[in-house]
Amino acid sequence: MSNLKAQLRSKKLMFAMILFLASIVFVATGQADFGQWSEFVKWVFGIYAYFKKYISQKYNFNEE
Numbered sequence: 001m002s003n004l005k006a007q008l009r010s011k012k013l014m015f016a017m018i019l020f021l022a023s024i025v026f027v028a029t030g031q032a033d034f035g036q037w038s039e040f041v042k043w044v045f046g047i048y049a050y051f052k053k054y055i056s057q058k059y060n061f062n063e064e
Helices: 003-010 011-028 035-060
Strands: none
Touching: 011 035
């Protein structure tokens, strides 16, 4: 459970969630369609996962 709390306090995850919520707003206001939304979300969380897995381990970045 403490690992989940640490992940939820991550600045990288918080930024990804902000981008996710912004993309939902764009779809709701008609400025983007579902295809654009899905591509954007795929890239945001793909980059987050890559950074989390490889870059953080390689350079020993802290989560906060």
